Amino acid sequence: MPNTITIDPVTRVEGHLKVKVELDSSNKVTTAYMTGNLFRDMENILKDRHPWDAIHITQRICGVCPVSHAIASVKANEQAMGFTPSSQATLQRTVIQAGNYLQDHILHFYHLSLMDYIIGPQLNPWSPGYDVDMRINSSNTQRLINNYLEGLKVRRQAQEMVAILAGRVPHVMSIAPGGVTMPLEAGLITQMKSYLATVKDFINNKYLPDVEILTSAYSDYFTIGQGPGNFLSYGVFDQADGMLFKSGRLAQGVSESVDPEKISEYVQYSYYSSPSGLNPAKGQTTPAYGKSGAYTWLKAPRYEEQVYELGPLARMNINGYYNGKVSVMDRIKARALETQKIAEALTGWMN
Amino acid sequence: MLDAVNELGPKAKYILAIGTCASFGGVVKPSTYTGIKTVKEVLNGRTRNPIINLPACPAHPETMVGTVVTLLTKGLPKLDSYGRPTQYYPTTVHNNCPRRHTEMVDQYGAFGCYRGIGCKGPETTFSCPLLKWNNGVNWCIDKADMQCISCASPSFPEGPFYYGGMGSGDMGSGGMGSGGMDSGGTSSNQSSSIVNSIKSKSKSY
Numbered sequence: 001m002p003n004t005i006t007i008d009p010v011t012r013v014e015g016h017l018k019v020k021v022e023l024d025s026s027n028k029v030t031t032a033y034m035t036g037n038l039f040r041d042m043e044n045i046l047k048d049r050h051p052w053d054a055i056h057i058t059q060r061i062c063g064v065c066p067v068s069h070a071i072a073s074v075k076a077n078e079q080a081m082g083f084t085p086s087s088q089a090t091l092q093r094t095v096i097q098a099g100n101y102l103q104d105h106i107l108h109f110y111h112l113s114l115m116d117y118i119i120g121p122q123l124n125p126w127s128p129g130y131d132v133d134m135r136i137n138s139s140n141t142q143r144l145i146n147n148y149l150e151g152l153k154v155r156r157q158a159q160e161m162v163a164i165l166a167g168r169v170p171h172v173m174s175i176a177p178g179g180v181t182m183p184l185e186a187g188l189i190t191q192m193k194s195y196l197a198t199v200k201d202f203i204n205n206k207y208l209p210d211v212e213i214l215t216s217a218y219s220d221y222f223t224i225g226q227g228p229g230n231f232l233s234y235g236v237f238d239q240a241d242g243m244l245f246k247s248g249r250l251a252q253g254v255s256e257s258v259d260p261e262k263i264s265e266y267v268q269y270s271y272y273s274s275p276s277g278l279n280p281a282k283g284q285t286t287p288a289y290g291k292s293g294a295y296t297w298l299k300a301p302r303y304e305e306q307v308y309e310l311g312p313l314a315r316m317n318i319n320g321y322y323n324g325k326v327s328v329m330d331r332i333k334a335r336a337l338e339t340q341k342i343a344e345a346l347t348g349w350m351n
Numbered sequence: 352m353l354d355a356v357n358e359l360g361p362k363a364k365y366i367l368a369i370g371t372c373a374s375f376g377g378v379v380k381p382s383t384y385t386g387i388k389t390v391k392e393v394l395n396g397r398t399r400n401p402i403i404n405l406p407a408c409p410a411h412p413e414t415m416v417g418t419v420v421t422l423l424t425k426g427l428p429k430l431d432s433y434g435r436p437t438q439y440y441p442t443t444v445h446n447n448c449p450r451r452h453t454e455m456v457d458q459y460g461a462f463g464c465y466r467g468i469g470c471k472g473p474e475t476t477f478s479c480p481l482l483k484w485n486n487g488v489n490w491c492i493d494k495a496d497m498q499c500i501s502c503a504s505p506s507f508p509e510g511p512f513y514y515g516g517m518g519s520g521d522m523g524s525g526g527m528g529s530g531g532m533d534s535g536g537t538s539s540n541q542s543s544s545i546v547n548s549i550k551s552k553s554k555s556y
Contacts, residue, residue, distance in 0.1 A: 039384075039385065040378075040379045040385060041382035041383075041384050041385050042379075044383075045378070045379070045382055049510055049511065050510060050512070052513045053510040053511055053512050053513075056500055056508070056512055057378060060378040063409055159485055160485045160488045162485075163484055163485035163488050163489045164488050164489055164494075166489075166495065167489055167490060167491045167494070167497055168485055168489060168491060168495075169485060170409050171409055173491040174497055176459060176460075176497065176513070177513075180460075181459045181460040181496040181497045182460070182494060182495045182497075183460065183496070191488075287384050
């Protein structure tokens with residue numbers, strides 16, 4: 001009878017996640033079950049609706065990353081209509097997206113990840129908290145907590161910067177088929193630049209040094225969490241001359257291109273009676289809770305039958321902006337460096 | 352989550368249904384499978400005080416914090432027939448909209464009133480023109496030049512959102528000139544004929 005550990009819900013993630021692992025007699029994980037516990041039927045809600053509505057409905061999938069959904073929806077609509085927005089509109093969308101990434105990454109490091117590694121003040125919501133294997137000394141811990149709190153403010157300011165251009169965040173309004181509804185004036189750009197200066201200062205003087213503190217204290221974490229070893233990115237941040245992070249694939253270290261036709265979504269262990277292995281362009285989503293053998297609402301996407309990792313580490317490795325190593329700490333570090341890179345790029349885009 | 356609501360709801364002094372999903376069903380309401388229920392549908396008649404609905408999508412932080420402060424300092428705020436605090440849901444978006452007496456325009460991105468092309472401000476009760484979003488830097492209509500999609504109302508996400516659906520099927524008619532700058536494939540001939548058809552179908556205001 002294997003030893004089983006179940007964590008439900010996994011806290012400090014966006015979404016509803018349950019993890020169950022089975023351990024052998026030497027406490028090594030033999031099987032792991034990742035359960036997505038939420039199903040909202042967004043795929044079917046979109047059917048029989050005007051396709052432009054997707055721009056707003058899909059944003060409600062996530063309050064942290066709604067811009068990605070808005071941009072994906074609007075691009076799908078524009079491609080279907082054979083339309084290309086102007087470079088100015090594209091740049092405005094890129095700036096909206098980039099600003100959102102800044103707040104998102106700061107959130108991830110300080111407000112989602114950090115409490116795994118430090119003990120916070122003995123108050124709600126930090127207490128009760130995780131308290132195993134805490135290695136950071138008390139003065140650095142204090143510094144990290146202070147930056148955690150300041151990070152809440154800086155995040156808000158990054159969102160305000162985005163909202164100047166997007167109408168509001170989350171659930172942006174100004175991204176629309178054809179371009180962006182909001183015209184830009186010099187006064188607004190100046191306002192955005194001052195927000196950007198604050199955020200950049202935080203990234204360079206607090207976020208990056210704090211990542212250093214963490215990675216030095218947990219340097220053995222550079223050897224765990226190797227993942228599947230394959231990376232994929234669809235590319236992000238359109239500019240006049242191509243994307244800042246180009247799309248691409250690293251299959252066991254070999255650079256390849258991305259062909260969306262090669263993606264399949266498998267549902268053997270998922271609560272769906274629709275066929276398994278469909279390409280998303282011909283996808284079906286027929287929910288069937290209680291299906292025998294199924295344990296999750298998540299479909300299992302595969303590229304050419306292989307598991308691929310996406311995210312900051314993938315984007316940075318594929319584009320040669322990171323040294324290519326893979327681990328728990330590499331992911332945290334790559335995310336921080338990506339944040340810095342985006343903040344730099346924003347300065348250029350705003351000019 | 353349902354178990355928690357059922358167990359704790361009857362014991363709680365006050366209950367806030369935060370966001371349109373909790374108040375009215377929200378974006379998931381059209382789903383025939385999920386069986387989504389509002390807080391009121393789950394707890395009706397079993398709560399110590401009336402449930403306070405704070406709809407908006409996303410939920411507006413000022414309504415949340417303001418209502419909590421009112422609860423702590425004064426007690427239950429005055430609620431309308433939908434359970435919303437009248438302080439934050441006094442009247443329609445339209446009645447407070449700064450574009451109200453401006454010229455009606457036929458596309459988003461142009462400065463003016465979007466009532467003729469499907470803005471849902473007139474049928475949505477919320478004070479967002481006054482509260483605005485993100486610390487007051489902007490909101491959906493003013494400066495963003497986009498219509499209201501009624502995210503705070505019981506009917507959300509009833510659509511189509513853009514142009515009341517009449518601009519469908521043709522990019523030329525829906526052109527979002529990004530503020531007068533080159534937007535690529537727009538064709539103004541199309542826009543005006545769509546506007547004429549909308550005007551002839553809509554009531555006079």
